[in-house]
Amino acid sequence: IKTKLSSKHVGLNLFFTHLFIYFALGSRYVSKTATKTVSEFEYDAPSMKTAVPGPKSQELLRQLGEIQNVGAIHFFCNYEESRGNYLVDVDGNRMLDVYTQISSIPIGYNHPALIKVMTNPNNVSAFVNRPALGILPPENFPEKLFESLLSIAPSGMNRVQTMACGSCSNENAFKSMFIWYRNKERGYASPSEQEVGTCMINQSPGCPDLSILSFMGAFHGRTMGCLATTHSKAIHKLDIPSFDWPIAPFPKLQYPLEEFVRENAQEEARCLEEVEDLIVKWRQKRKPVAGIVIEPIQAEGGDNHASPDFFIKLRNIARKHGCAFHVDEVQTGGGTTGKFWAHEHWGLDDPADIVSFSKKLLTGGYYHRDELQPDKPYRIFNTWMGDPSKNLFLSEVLNVIRRENLLEEVTRSGKALLQGLYSLQTQYPHILSRARGQGTFCAIDACSDATRDSIMLKARNKGLFMGSCGEKTIRFRPALVFKEYHVHQLLNILNDILAEHK
């Protein structure tokens, strides 16, 4: 393996030569010198051989089409050859990847630290013997939880439950809130015989008519409990039965936030008022709100931000009405906003009752306050309850984040990225607007979905792979190893496309 990786090293000399050619082109966006410590295992720039998807990808698409709906597939990848911020496809095209497998690759492709985890003989057993963690955990499980997940626990939370993915993390977080709410309602007494009997046939009071309040534009996953709180796109929800749960408006803010403080505060106040109205209304409908679930930044729904003040007030409304407060950090967690958790930007000691995660943390799961722990075993349970081999990778990711000060890097790269997006929207106001972001968790809107899609396809063919969200938004979700150098590469490509678009 070592030899294989070494043969791909990009020497510093080669890098600077290339950089020189790059800047010599003159017409590029970059004005200041882009300095970069070249990571020894990374490539220096995109390199395109064919249009994307190329002929090999198209042939594989045909093969896979015999087994699955392949309509969402962009292209097939050569993950062995991918490095750091660069994703290589099967036709030999190398792209700067700022979508990172739907925001789930924390420190780039084939990071040497993660390869070491794989090749450490002490770790073999964790991969080949997947345990049922809820009944037979491995010896090092408490230690591994302390050194990984608990070392980054949100303020006020000492308990964590691992799960397999984002959806089952949120589903089980919802279940914890329902169990907590009902225990409170019955004064922590044992359930009645009627409750025990009716729950077996899906009827109340055993299966009570409780609800979760969510927000328009939210995305919390696609299993049926989560899906009832997801309201980002119709294609996710059409034809699937759901629950009659309250849906509040999420603030529609104007950007940049600093320039519209008063207007945005009014909009946020309107939404908070609606939240309280809905809680009262659903209590009257006898479907009381057991919990409120919200993303710190609505991602899939279009990168919609709200102010710390909004979240602080919402958290207080939850407390006032006896609802649990669940912050879904599946996409925002893991350092991409410049803090490990996006909710840290609110500055609260007691930010939530439950915080769920997945994606960049490689394992799913959720933290919770003590009260949210289920009172009995087997209430929150499944066969695997996560996967210890993912915890091993997470431990190493956290080491790399600390060692390489990646949160500072994210903050620095994020500033450069947002500044660049501001410049682009000033330069191309008829195409771009509403640049926004926190850390490298940035986004910009195109004038229409067709323009957005066209920009994205052109960028892909020039070696920049981006994601979309909302109706006409481009979202940037680079890995934490995305440096200022990469920012300028990205802006240059975008600038070229926009100049042609004029």
Add this chain to the structure above:
Amino acid sequence: IKTKLSSKHVGLNLFFTHLFIYFALGSRYVSKTATKTVSEFEYDAPSMKTAVPGPKSQELLRQLGEIQNVGAIHFFCNYEESRGNYLVDVDGNRMLDVYTQISSIPIGYNHPALIKVMTNPNNVSAFVNRPALGILPPENFPEKLFESLLSIAPSGMNRVQTMACGSCSNENAFKSMFIWYRNKERGYASPSEQEVGTCMINQSPGCPDLSILSFMGAFHGRTMGCLATTHSKAIHKLDIPSFDWPIAPFPKLQYPLEEFVRENAQEEARCLEEVEDLIVKWRQKRKPVAGIVIEPIQAEGGDNHASPDFFIKLRNIARKHGCAFHVDEVQTGGGTTGKFWAHEHWGLDDPADIVSFSKKLLTGGYYHRDELQPDKPYRIFNTWMGDPSKNLFLSEVLNVIRRENLLEEVTRSGKALLQGLYSLQTQYPHILSRARGQGTFCAIDACSDATRDSIMLKARNKGLFMGSCGEKTIRFRPALVFKEYHVHQLLNILNDILAEHK
């Protein structure tokens, strides 16, 4: 790693010496000679050092208790030292494991073939770069699907969707059935504007009032869609909101099945009649049944069997009423009944519309007939859509099953196990009854839950680790490498306990 494993080899000489001592005790249940080809990497017998849980497990339990509810934990494991059918705990106790991580370890602990997968440099990338399979699959993904999952596809099914676990497999199978049903209802036309609009706020017609028919005693998982079809234990369902979906009785048969053919046929006819009544009733309630979901053997609910004739008729009822037929093989799949899929015992060319799996297949997912494929991308979707590293292990598991004729072994061991259970219940009729099984997927009832639990704890302290299900059932879920030799070891331990229990 190789050295580590080698040092644990159990020599043939040592094995036969031990076997001799074993049989020399005379009072043992075993009457015929137990022959065994000693797998070079396996231990020969249980070996107990402390009561279980021992002091180390208790200390770890205390530590983990600060983070999680640990009420379901039996003990902590030393997976490095576990081999084949033997699970070693942190206190050095070595137990014959016939529960295998809730039936999810296919070919025993630390199988050399699986260790090779880990240490093959070509596989490293699949572990460290987890892709978003729905948008950016790796180059070898179609090939790996063909050589693993499609090589064992149920009759009539050429399509497969991988998922992360059993629950999300079933959730997405349900969603596929809803989508299929609604497409049929609207004649495959585009959804109306009203449907698109209402689905965003959880209202019909966009989120239609469709249902899934399930059976009393069923277990299909714990996320909220699955949980609405799970009816095995109150602790799984209490306090969680649910759907008003029809629940049919599952046949309560008398065992051995061959001796009660007429009575059992009557009972099955009664249940099938009820199924048809419920389909009609729910259609009248305007919550039509889009699909029927059933396990070939109800596992968690108490190892309840039904005849091939029952399933054949049920499949016809589904077809007659235009409902999809979903066979949940999460626990029964993977070879444990002596065939790779339990539904193969029904002898149908067209056994189902959807077959879901997880556990022993290491990856979750479901097969489906062509018509059940979603018409558009992103309808069945999530970030990871499975995990290619699990497919690598599955490929190798299938190789081992074929090379070592494990399905034949399971049939042979299963016969010995069931015969042994019959003998035990004849010998101890006041304690045991209703021995039943297919392959090694066997079970027996105790006279009460207290007696069942007491037998299980005593067995654990003698080095036999079993699982429970239903109200007072012991379930046997050994790995596919469970040989006749191990059957006799199991029966000897059980016999000792029952003799003392007298």
